[in-house]
Amino acid sequence: MKHPIKEILDKRKQGINSGIASYCTANNIVIEAILEYYLEKDEYVLIECTANQVNQFGGYTGMTPADFRDYVYDIADKVGFPKDRIILGADHFGPLAWADKSESEAMKNAKELVRLAVLAGYTKIHLDTSMFLGSDDTSKKLSDEIIAQRGAELYKVCEDTFLERIEKYPNSIHPVYVIGSEVPIPGGEYKEKSNLEVTSPQDFENTVDTYDKIFNEYGFEDFWDNIVAVVVQPGVEFSNEDVHDYDRTDSKELCRKLKEHPNLVFEGHSTDFQFKEKLKEMVEDGVAILKVGPALTFALRESLFSLSLMEKELIKNGTERANFIELLDNTMVTNPKDWKKYYHGNELEKELQRKYSFSDRSRYYISRNDLNLCINRLFENIDSHELTLGLIKQFLPNEYIEIRKGNLTKEAALLVKFSINNVLNDYKYAIEK
Incomplete structure (x- = not known):
């Protein structure tokens, strides 16, 4: 079976602006919202x-x-989503x-x-070796040669391991790979609009040429058949409170330079x-793989906050409320490891960033067991009341419109998923043929 991302490349060669x-x-x-959204669309879903x-x-x-993998597949079983339509992706897989640590250990x-x-069946591997390691000389730029050499070492492991996998699972799809040397760090790195530089055509060409040279030196055959994408900076990024469009x-x-590389x-x-x-x-311009993460959990948190504010209107006894907003912030304050390097300023500024930053470091906390229990209680509290349209309009105006139209019910979990679906709609629009 041909890898679905290779099918995207084939369509693009035919002049169809396909993407994923x-x-x-x-x-x-x-993840549950994503799989439910795509359930009736007969399309592959890439989850990384x-x-x-x-x-x-x-x-x-x-x-x-x-x-x-099992976590995603369990959700798929719950939703009834076919697992063979899920592409599992490994993002920034490398020494990140x-x-x-030293190069040898990392x-x-x-x-x-x-x-x-x-071995676990991931078929889209981002070979990210773009970062300095502990034994590197940080006084000079990490060369494309070093990045490509480390990428070649990882590529060899992947290819050797795939031979091992197909002995047990003969119908396994061969992985495809993403390479590149100008790779934004997970969670973003952009601070000011003025310092965001688009990858130059020459740097992109140097990356391709260097990988070609190094991979050939390693004796790999037909490796360009398996490499489908290069990570570049096309001029998009976001910070705590700004978006670079x-x-x-x-x-x-x-x-234009990409057109010289139709594969x-x-x-x-x-x-x-x-x-x-x-x-x-x-x-349309060739950025055919659109990676998104924080916007999804931002939408989740945004809607949970709205439900929590509705809960305060419905339940006056504070001990009976889930108090999600308070628990989330208390958890982040008590365990600052995943946000303290990213949020700065006075106490009020840091509090606002913990709650509303586009970088959404709260995503590191929302999946904790105590927060999940809190969310379940919030849903139960909301669903135990008959929500008036006026209350919904005040805190969830987009959902209010869909309820008025008869397209959405007042169930708490569905109100939250509607917010997530608004993000999915934007990406569906972008990749529609």
């Missing part, structure tokens, strides 16, 4: 995890690659989680990580919060 959204999330409510979220030591989710861990991913004039020359597309990271029209322009 890459949903990078580990949140159970978000990062090396920070999932690795052989558990990551911040506590899951290995096989655990994450061990960048403070790469040893990275090789084991990609090995486990291929895509401007196709800025990336015009870069996208490749661009993968765009940090496409969150772009207008749907901008996302569609990106797909």
Whole structure:
């Protein structure tokens, strides 16, 4: 069977602006909403995890690659979504989680990580070796040669492991790979609009040429048949309180250079919060893999906050409320590891960032067991009351309109998923043929 992403490349060669959204999330409510959204659409769904979220030591989710696969598949079974329509992706898989270690230790861990991913059936692997490691000389730019050499080492492990996998699962789809040297870090790195630089056509060409040279030196055959995308910076990013919108004039020359490589597309990271029209322009211009993550959990948190404010109106006894907003912030304050390096300013500014930042560091906390129990209680409290349309209009105006139209019911979980679906609608619009 041909890999679905290769089919996208085939369509693009025919002049069809085909693309795919890459949903990078580990949140159970978000994944459930995604699979329900695509259930009747007869399309593949690409769900990815990062090396920070999932690795052989558990990551911040506590899951290995096989655990994450089973986690996604369990949700698929609950929804009734066919598992053979799920593409499992490994994002930033490489030495990222061990960048403070020496090259030998970091790469040893990275090789084991990609090995486990291929064994577990992941078929889209982002070979990310773009970061400095503890033994690197940080006084000079990390060369394309070093990045490609480390990528080649990981590629070999993946290919060798796939041969091992097909002995047990003969119908396994061969993985495809994403490479690149100008890779934004997970969660974004953009601070000011003025310092965001689009990848130059020459840098893109140098990346392709260097990987070609190094992979040939390693003796790999037909490797360009398996490499489908290069990560570039097309001019999109977001910070705590700002979004850099895509401007196709800025990336015009870069996208023109891509046309010289018809077997490749661009993968765009940090496409969150772009207008749907901008996302569609990106797909048209060759950024055919649109990665999104924080925008999904931002929508989840946004709607949960709205329900929590409704709960305060409905239940006056504070001890009977779920008090989701308060529990989430107290949890983040008590466990600041996953946000303290990213949120700055006085106490009020940090509190507002914990709640409303586009980077959405709250996603590191919402999946905790105590927060999940709190969300369940919030849903129960909301569903135990007859919600008036006026109350819904005040806190969930978009949902109010759909309820008035008869397209949505007042069930709490559905109100939350509607908010997530608004993000999915933007990506569906972008990749529609």
